[in-house]
Amino acid sequence: DADVTQTPRNRITKTGKRIMLECSQTKGHDRMYWYRQDPGLGLRLIYYSFDVKDINKGEISDGYSVSRQAQAKFSLSLESAIPNQTALYFCATRGTGVETQYFGPGTRLLVL
Amino acid sequence: GQNIDQPTEMTATEGAIVQINCTYQTSGFNGLFWYQQHAGEAPTFLSYNVLDGLEEKGRFSSFLSRSKGYSYLLLKELQMKDSASYLCAVSRGGSTLGRLYFGRGTQLTVWP
Numbered sequence: 001d002a003d004v005t006q007t008p009r010n011r012i013t014k015t016g017k018r019i020m021l022e023c024s025q026t027k028g029h030d031r032m033y034w035y036r037q038d039p040g041l042g043l044r045l046i047y048y049s050f051d052v053k054d055i056n057k058g059e060i061s062d063g064y065s066v067s068r069q070a071q072a073k074f075s076l077s078l079e080s081a082i083p084n085q086t087a088l089y090f091c092a093t094r095g096t097g098v099e100t101q102y103f104g105p106g107t108r109l110l111v112l
Numbered sequence: 113g114q115n116i117d118q119p120t121e122m123t124a125t126e127g128a129i130v131q132i133n134c135t136y137q138t139s140g141f142n143g144l145f146w147y148q149q150h151a152g153e154a155p156t157f158l159s160y161n162v163l164d165g166l167e168e169k170g171r172f173s174s175f176l177s178r179s180k181g182y183s184y185l186l187l188k189e190l191q192m193k194d195s196a197s198y199l200c201a202v203s204r205g206g207s208t209l210g211r212l213y214f215g216r217g218t219q220l221t222v223w224p
Contacts, residue, residue, distance in 0.1 A: 031210050033211075040120075040216060041216060042199065042214045042215060042216035042217050043155070043199065043201075043214040044214075045211065045212075048210075048211060050210070058211075088152075090154060090155075094210050099143060099145075099160045099162075099203075100145060100157040100160060101157075101210075101212060102157075103154035103155050103156070104154060105153070105154050106152070106153070106154055108152075
């Protein structure tokens with residue numbers, strides 16, 4: 001079973017709709033991250049969380065919100081989706097003392 | 113912000129050697145990562161350098177010079193499956209410990 005899972009894997013929505021992307025991990029890591037990836041722009045950080053009570057904005061948090069419901073779960077919400085939020089979204093985790101981040105399989109989002 | 117530069121595209125032939133460079137400018141440097149990402153998939157960890165020098169791991173090696181703000185990823189005995197995007201990412205210490213700053217990625221195409 002995958003250590004970091006994301007649901008849904010693909011989503012089509014309409015402008016103005018509120019949607020939630022979910023991330024779960026079984027690695028026991030305390031740190032979790034949400035990125036978006038656009039062609040030619042690389043990975044950009046939206047939000048990150050170092051534990052359940054700690055939420056931090058990344059480079060591009062406008063239009064997004066997050067919830068860390070438990071150590072293992074970190075959700076990303078688009079309050080009112082717009083077409084330029086069409087992108088590939090990745091969740092990642094990192095444990096204390098562990099150098100690298102581990103990425104989920106990604107959610108491909110299309111906003112019409 | 114961080115200034116992380118890597119070439120956009122590179123091509124090479126099967127069996128050859130290719131070197132992908134990455135330069136960065138950052139304060140509080142706390143390590144440099146290389147990830148491999150196949151199209152539509154999650155980035156996967158390749159290497160981590162925090163001290164100057166060469167780290168070798170099978171066909172892949174990574175080099176770091178902190179004084180020059182420079183790293184490279186060396187891929188030997190190229191195979192078709194090495195066609196992918198290679199992401200350079202810098203980690204900073206302090207309050208941002210654990211957060212990664214990504215370059216835009218280098219798309220490597222391996223020809224037969």
